[in-house]
Structure formats: structure tokens, C-alpha cells
Amino acid sequence: MSAVMMDGRAVAKVWKEKIAKQTESLISKGITPHLAVVLVGENPASQVYVRNKENACIKAGIRSTVIRLDEGCTQQALEDVVRSLNRDASVHGILVQLPLPEHLNESRVLALIDPDKDVDGFHAMNSGRLMNGQPRFVPCTPLGVMKLLEAYDIPVAGKHAVIIGRSNIVGKPMAMLLLAKDATVTICHSKTQNLPDIARQADILVAAVGRPGFVTADMVKPGATVIDVGINRVDGQIVGDVAPEVAQTAGYLTPVPGGVGQMTIAMLLANTLDAAE
Numbered sequence: 001m002s003a004v005m006m007d008g009r010a011v012a013k014v015w016k017e018k019i020a021k022q023t024e025s026l027i028s029k030g031i032t033p034h035l036a037v038v039l040v041g042e043n044p045a046s047q048v049y050v051r052n053k054e055n056a057c058i059k060a061g062i063r064s065t066v067i068r069l070d071e072g073c074t075q076q077a078l079e080d081v082v083r084s085l086n087r088d089a090s091v092h093g094i095l096v097q098l099p100l101p102e103h104l105n106e107s108r109v110l111a112l113i114d115p116d117k118d119v120d121g122f123h124a125m126n127s128g129r130l131m132n133g134q135p136r137f138v139p140c141t142p143l144g145v146m147k148l149l150e151a152y153d154i155p156v157a158g159k160h161a162v163i164i165g166r167s168n169i170v171g172k173p174m175a176m177l178l179l180a181k182d183a184t185v186t187i188c189h190s191k192t193q194n195l196p197d198i199a200r201q202a203d204i205l206v207a208a209v210g211r212p213g214f215v216t217a218d219m220v221k222p223g224a225t226v227i228d229v230g231i232n233r234v235d236g237q238i239v240g241d242v243a244p245e246v247a248q249t250a251g252y253l254t255p256v257p258g259g260v261g262q263m264t265i266a267m268l269l270a271n272t273l274d275a276a277e
């Protein structure tokens with residue numbers, strides 16, 4: 001048996017086209033959705049991500065401004081930029097590209113973003129809303145995973161979803177979204193015992209670890225849906241957290257690249273449009 005590959009590129013394309021139409025209609029009413037991205041330093045991966053976000057905005061008709069700050073910029077300077085974007089009425093969405101250089105306090109910066117412009121959904125107010133079942137801005141990657149599951153009619157209610165990874169930007173919000181759709185959710189992390197046994201019970205297995213090939217075929221129940229969130233660079237290639245052999249065991253599988261990453265960008269556009277509306 002070979003898994004159905006879940007085509008994130010194709011699903012994201014449909015979303016992007018819908019967003020472009022809605023953006024056009026908003027512009028005709030005198031409002032141009034506007035995303036401001038703050039990029040600190042020269043991290044090569046961050047530069048690629050920011051360029052991809054910028055290009056996606058332009059294609060959808062969304063205005064994009066990138067504010068580049070030096071690697072050595074002070075906490076004060078970064079916070080001043082965020083404050084001025086909060087005040088700028090022409091800006092609807094603010095995104096601070098992570099990770100920040102080590103000397104900067106990430107959580108203080110994220111806490112400063114106006115929750116109504118927090119299109120990444122990382123502000124504690126937006127995490128709290130998601131937890132309470134009253135979501136406003138939801139982190140783009142787990143939101144994209146939910147839309148991908150929907151697009152492929154993967155049943156979630158009553159199913160056992162196992163998430164490997166408990167970060168604030170992927171693992172935890174992923175758990176909340178699956179729980180809200182009535183999955184039974186287990187979150188695994190680096191201290192989890194018997195992780196392969198738990199993973200093998202999953203109907204939906206989400207890997208958000210950051211380790212190439214972490215999920216092997218013996219950790220997957222035959223026919224399970226396997227969502228590979230990982231983005232790892234190995235010998236100049238982008239690979240996920242799921243070993244290629246899993247395609248022979250899983251029922252559905254997201255490729256890397258061309259899976260979840262594409263959906264993440266589409267959801268960023270959706271959140272920005274939502275903020276502007």
C-alpha cells in the first residue's frame with residue numbers, strides 16, 4: 001500500500017486564489033490589507049521565509065512591508081519598531097520573524113504586538129482565546145494542517161491524534177485545534193516514555209520535532225494519516241521529520257516540501273485579510 005500524498009501546494013493555491021478575490025473586493029472599498037514583517041539579522045532560513053511571505057502577499061494583492069534590523073539591534077530599538085507598527089493605522093498585520101538573535105527577549109517582543117494585529121497568533125491573548133474555544137488569530141501552521149485535513153475529508157472527531165512536539169507555535173495550538181474538533185489528543189515530547197508505542201496508536205500522527213527521519217514506519221499504524229510539519233536542511237535539501245519509508249505504511253502523508261509549509265503561508269494571508277476586514 002502506498003499513502004495518498006496530501007498536496008499542500010494545490011490546496012494552498014485554492015486558498016490563495018480565494019484570498020486574492022476577497023482582497024480585490026476589500027481594495028475596491030478603499031482598504032488595502034497590509035502585512036508588516038520585522039526581520040532581525042541575517043539568518044539565511046529566516047530570509048527565505050520572509051521572501052516567500054512577501055512574494056505570496058504581492059501575488060494576493062496584499063501590501064507587504066519588510067522592516068530589516070541589524071543582527072546587533074537592541075531590545076529597545078526592536079520594541080520601538082513594534083510600537084510604531086501598532087500605532088500605524090495602515091498596518092493590519094504584524095509578524096516578527098522568529099527566531100530572534102539570542103540577546104533579544106522573544107516573549108517580551110511578542111507580548112508587545114497588538115493582539116488585533118497578531119496574525120501569527122503567538123500573543124498570549126490569542127493563545128488564551130484558542131484555549132477557551134473562542135479563537136481569534138490562530139497560529140498559521142496548525143491552522144493550515146486543519147485546513148489540509150478538511151480538504152482531504154480526513155475524519156477527526158473521535159479519532160486518536162498524537163502530536164510529537166509541544167512548542168507554542170506548533171504542538172500546543174495543534175492539540176487545541178484537534179481537541180476542538182473532538183479528537184482524543186496525546187502530546188508527546190522529549191521526555192515521553194514509550195513514544196513509538198503511543199505513536200503507533202495514532203489515527204492522525206503529527207510530527208513537529210525538527211529531527212530528520214524521526215518518525216519511522218514502525219511508529220505508524222497502517223492506514224494512519226501522517227502530517228509532517230518538520231523542515232530540516234540536510235546536505236542542502238529540505239526534508240521533514242518523517243522517514244520516506246512511511247509512505248508504504250501511512251494512508252495519507254504530507255510531503256516535505258509541498259505539504260504543510262505551503263498551507264502555513266496561505267493561512268498567514270488569510271489571517272492578514274481577516275485583520276484588515
Ligand code: NAP
Pocket residue numbers: 141164165166167168169170171188189190191192195208209210211229230231232260261262264
Ligand atoms: P521546537 O520549538 O524546537 O519544538 C520541538 C519539539 O519537539 C519540542 O516540544 C521537543 O520536546 C520535541 N522533541 C525534540 N526532540 C524530541 C525527541 N527526541 N523525542 C520527542 N520529542 C522531541 O520546534 P517547532 O518550532 O515546534 O518546530 C518543529 C519543526 O517544525 C521544525 O522542523 C520546524 O522547522 C518546523 N516548522 C515548520 C513549519 C511549516 O510551516 N511547515 C512551521 C513551523 C515550524 P521538548 O519540549 O521536551 O524539548
